[in-house]
Amino acid sequence: MLKYIAKRLLYLIPVMLGIIFIVFTIMYFSPGDPARLILGDRAPEAQVMELREAMGLNDPFHVQFFDYLKGILHGDFGKSYQLNLPVWDVLKARFPLTLILAIMTMIISVGIGMPVGILSAVKQYTAIDAFAVVFALLMASIPAFWLGMLLQLLFSLNLGWLPSSGFKGFEYLILPSVTLGCINCATIMRMTRSSMLEVIRQDFIRTARAKGASEKRVIFKHALKNAIIPVLTVVGNSFGASLGGAVVTETVFGLPGMGTQLVTSIRQLDNPMVLAGVILIALAFCLVNLCVDILYTFIDPRIRN
Amino acid sequence: MAQQNPAAQAPTKKRSQAQEVWMRLKKNKQAMAGLFVFIVICIIAISAPLFIDYDTQVVQQNIPNKIKPPSAEHPLGTDALGRDVMARLIYGARISLTIGLITAISALTIGGLIGAVAGFYGGKLDDILMRIMDIFLSLPSMLLAIAVIASLGSGITNIMIAVAVSYIPYYARIIRSSVLSIRNKEYIESARAIGTSDFRIIMKHIIPNAIGPVIVQATLGVGEIIISAAGLSFLGLGIEPPLPEWGKMLSEGKEVIRSSPYLVIFPGLCIMTTVLSLNLLGDGLRDALDPRLK
Numbered sequence: 214m215l216k217y218i219a220k221r222l223l224y225l226i227p228v229m230l231g232i233i234f235i236v237f238t239i240m241y242f243s244p245g246d247p248a249r250l251i252l253g254d255r256a257p258e259a260q261v262m263e264l265r266e267a268m269g270l271n272d273p274f275h276v277q278f279f280d281y282l283k284g285i286l287h288g289d290f291g292k293s294y295q296l297n298l299p300v301w302d303v304l305k306a307r308f309p310l311t312l313i314l315a316i317m318t319m320i321i322s323v324g325i326g327m328p329v330g331i332l333s334a335v336k337q338y339t340a341i342d343a344f345a346v347v348f349a350l351l352m353a354s355i356p357a358f359w360l361g362m363l364l365q366l367l368f369s370l371n372l373g374w375l376p377s378s379g380f381k382g383f384e385y386l387i388l389p390s391v392t393l394g395c396i397n398c399a400t401i402m403r404m405t406r407s408s409m410l411e412v413i414r415q416d417f418i419r420t421a422r423a424k425g426a427s428e429k430r431v432i433f434k435h436a437l438k439n440a441i442i443p444v445l446t447v448v449g450n451s452f453g454a455s456l457g458g459a460v461v462t463e464t465v466f467g468l469p470g471m472g473t474q475l476v477t478s479i480r481q482l483d484n485p486m487v488l489a490g491v492i493l494i495a496l497a498f499c500l501v502n503l504c505v506d507i508l509y510t511f512i513d514p515r516i517r518n
Numbered sequence: 519m520a521q522q523n524p525a526a527q528a529p530t531k532k533r534s535q536a537q538e539v540w541m542r543l544k545k546n547k548q549a550m551a552g553l554f555v556f557i558v559i560c561i562i563a564i565s566a567p568l569f570i571d572y573d574t575q576v577v578q579q580n581i582p583n584k585i586k587p588p589s590a591e592h593p594l595g596t597d598a599l600g601r602d603v604m605a606r607l608i609y610g611a612r613i614s615l616t617i618g619l620i621t622a623i624s625a626l627t628i629g630g631l632i633g634a635v636a637g638f639y640g641g642k643l644d645d646i647l648m649r650i651m652d653i654f655l656s657l658p659s660m661l662l663a664i665a666v667i668a669s670l671g672s673g674i675t676n677i678m679i680a681v682a683v684s685y686i687p688y689y690a691r692i693i694r695s696s697v698l699s700i701r702n703k704e705y706i707e708s709a710r711a712i713g714t715s716d717f718r719i720i721m722k723h724i725i726p727n728a729i730g731p732v733i734v735q736a737t738l739g740v741g742e743i744i745i746s747a748a749g750l751s752f753l754g755l756g757i758e759p760p761l762p763e764w765g766k767m768l769s770e771g772k773e774v775i776r777s778s779p780y781l782v783i784f785p786g787l788c789i790m791t792t793v794l795s796l797n798l799l800g801d802g803l804r805d806a807l808d809p810r811l812k
Contacts, residue, residue: 231653235684236665243669350801354794356765359786364774366779422589434749461749463771476753478670487668495657502656 217510221503231286232495237278245482246270250294280411285492291485295478300489304471310380311459311470314389315497318405319456322401323448330399330405330444334503335432345402352399357458361392361465378467389466389518393458397451404447408440415439441512449505453498544807550800555795563611575605576762585778594784597767599775603781606762607788613763614792617678618744624680625743626736629689634720634728636690637697648694650689659684663746668756677756681746685739692735695730730807739801740791748789763788 246263249256265271269280284291290300333345353359368388369377376385412418413436421435463472470492478486522703543549580600582625588595593651636647654662666680700706709719748765750756764785771781 227649228653228656231650232657235653235659239665239669244671316644331606349795353791354741354797356747356748356752356786356789359768359782359789362768362775362782363786366775366782370779371777375628424745434578453658457660460660460664461753464753475664476755477753479664484668489667491657491661491665494661498658499656 216512218507221506225499225503228499229496230282231494232499233282234278236491236495237281240488241274241277242486244485247294249304250482251396278495282499290489290492293478293483293486295483295486296479296505298462298483303474303486304493307469307471307474310468311456311463311472311494312497314393314468314507315392315399315452316398317386317453318393318459319448319452321390322397322451322455325394326398326401327340327405327444330402331409331432331437333402334406334409336459337410342406345406348383349399349403349406352396353403355396357392358394358461358465359393361389361462363387364392378465380468385466385468389459389462392465393455393462396458397455400451400454401447405440405444408443409436412436412440413452413481438512442509445505445508445512449502456494456498519588526588539806546805548798549771549806552795552798552800555791558798559792559795562608563615563726564638566608566612570605570608573607575602582634583606585774585781587713587778593779595778597781598770603767603784606767607764610764610767610788611792613674613757614744614748614789617674617681617747618740619790621678621682621685621743621747622736622740624678625685625739626689626732628692629686630725630732632686633690633693634644634697636726637694638701638720638724640701644694646760647798650691654684654687655691657684657741659688660746660749662761663750664753664755667750670740671749672756672758674757675752677747680750681743684746685743688708689732689735689739692732693725693728696731698726700727719792731804734800734804734807737796738805740803741796741800744789744793744796776788 246261246265247262248268248270252264254369256263270275272280288301290304293300293303296303319361320409329345330343333342336342365377365388368375375388377388379385418431418436422433426435459470460472460475462468463470464476467473475487475490477483478490562705576603583596583600584598586592586596586600589648590603592604594607597603597606617688632647636644657665662684666683667676668764670676670679706719707721709723711748714722747756748763748768751765752769754769755765759766767785771778771785775782
C-alpha cells in the first residue's frame with residue numbers, strides 16, 4: 214500500500230512539471246512588457262531596458278523557465294507587477310477561502326448527489342427518480358454564475374435571509390457554496406444513478422437477494438461498493454470544476470478568494486500572479502485526484518496491481 | 519468475400535446504422551423536443567438581420583430610454599444604455615451559437631486527430647501524446663481557458679481558442695478509447711492486408727466507426743462551451759462591448775440586479791434554453807447509439 218502511494222506521489226512530479234511548463238509557456242507569449250508596466254508609460258526607454266535586464270526578461274526562454282522553477286522550489290513565486298509584493302504572500306492570504314468554498318461545495322454536492330443518485334436508481338421510474346433526472350438535467354444546463362445571481366436575487370435581495378456579497382463570516386459562504394454545490398451535485402447524481410443501475414442488473418445482485426440478504430445490505434454492501442469507482446472519479450473531477458468554477462462564483466458574490474484575484478490580475482496583466490494562481494489551483498486539483506486514486510485501492514484492492 | 523472489399527461495405531453499413539439511430543432517436547420525445555427547440559433557436563439567429571436592424575436596434579445607445587421594464591414596444595425591456603433587450607438577445611444567439619459550434623468542431627477535429635493517431639499507432643507515440651493530454655486534463659478547464667485568455671487578450675476568436683484548447687484533450691481521450699476498441703477489428707486488418715495507407719485507414723475506416731460516442735460528447739460539448747464562453751465574457755475576459763453576448767449582458771445586468779432583475783433573468787434563460795435543448799438532444803443521441811444504456 215505504502216509503495217503504491219509513494220509511486221503515485223512520484224508520478225505527481227512530472228505532471229506538476231508539465232503543468233508548470235505549459236502554463237509558463239502560455240504566459241510567456243502574453244503581450245505587454247512587464248518592465249514598462251511596472252515603470253509606467255513615461256519612464257525613459259533606457260530605464261525600462263535596465264529593468265528588463267535586471268528582471269531577467271532578456272534571457273532566453275529556457276533560462277527564464279529554469280529560474281522560475283528554481284524559485285518555486287524555494288517557495289518564491291516572484292513578485293506581483295501591480296502590488297509590488299511577493300506573489301506568495303498575496304495568494305497565501307486568499308487561497309484558504311477558495312479552498313473552504315471548494316470543500317463546502319463538495320460536502321453539499323456529495324452529500325446530496327450520492328444519496329439521491331442511489332435512491333433514484335433503486336426506485337427507478339418513480340417520482341423521486343423523475344425529480345432527480347429533471348434536476349440533474351436542469352443543473353447541467355444552467356451557468357453557475359446565473360444560478361448564483363438568481364439565488365442572490367431570491368435569498369438576499371427579496372427575502373433578506375442571507376448576505377449578497379462580500380465576506381465577513383461563514384454566512385457569506387452559504388449562497389456561493391450552494392450555487393456551486395447544486396451544479397456539481399447534478400453530475401455526481403447522474404453518475405451515481407447510471408453506475409448503480411448498471412450494477413443492480415447484474416447476476417451477483419440477484420444472487421445476494423436470492424440468498425436472503427436484506428435490501429439494505431444488497432444496496433450498500435453489494436451494489437454500492439461495485440458502483441462507486443466511476444462515481445469517485447467524477448467526485449475528483451467535480452472538485453477541480455469547483456476550484457475552476459470558484460473563479461466565476463467568487464466574482465458573482467464578491468468573495469476575496471483566489472478567483473477574484475486571478476480575474477483582477479489578468480485585467481492588470483499581472484503575469485506572475487496569474488501564473489502562480491493557476492499552478493496552485495492545479496496542484497490542489499492533482500492532490501485531490503491523488504487522494505481519489507488512493508481511495509480506489511481501498512475499495513478495490515485489485516487496482517493496486 | 520466480404521473481407522476482400524471492406525471499403526465498399528463500410529458506407530452501406532454506416533448508412534443503415536445512421537438510419538437505425540435516427541429511427542430510435544425519433545421515438546425519443548425529449549430528444550425530439552430538444553432538436554426542435556435547437557432548430558428554432560438556429561432559425562431565429564440566422565434570420566435575425568431580416569427583422570432587426572443591427573446598427574439602430576442592437577448597438578445604438580438611447581440613454582433617455584434606459585432601463586425601461588418590458589412593454590409593448592420593448593417586449594423584454596431596455597438595458598442600461600437604452601437598447602432593446604430582445605433585439606440584443608436575438609443577436610446574442612448568433613454569437614453564442616457561432617462560438618459553441620466553431621469551438622466544438624475545432625476542438626473535435628484537433629482532439630480527434632490526436633486521439634485517432636495515438637490510439638491507432640499505440641506504443642511510444644501513444645504514451646507521449648496521452649501524457650501531454652493528461653497534463654492538460656489535470657488543469658481545471660476553466661482555469662486553462664483563463665490562462666490562454668490572459669495570454670492572448672480578449673476577443674471572440676481568442677475566446678474560441680481558449681475554450682477549444684481546454685476541450686482538445688478531452689475529445690482526444692474519447693476518440694482514442696473508441697479507436698482502441700476497433701483498432702484490432704478484422705475489417706481494419708483486411709484494409710491493411712490489401713495495402714491501404716495508414717492515413718486512409720484512419721480517415722475512411724477508423725474515424726467513421728469511432729465517431730458515435732464522439733458525436734454525443736460533441737453535442738453535449740456545444741452546450742458546455744456556450745456556458746464556458748459566457749462565463750469568460752461574464753468575467754470581462756471575453757467579448758468587447760457593444761457586442762450583445764449573453765454572458766456579457768448578464769454581467770451588465772448584475773449592476774442593476776436590485777432595480778431591474780429582468781436584465782439578469784432573460785439572458786440567463788436564453789443560455790439555459792439553448793444548452794438544455796442540446797443536452798436533451800445529446801442524451802437522446804446517446805440512448806439511440808447505445809440502447810443498452812437506457
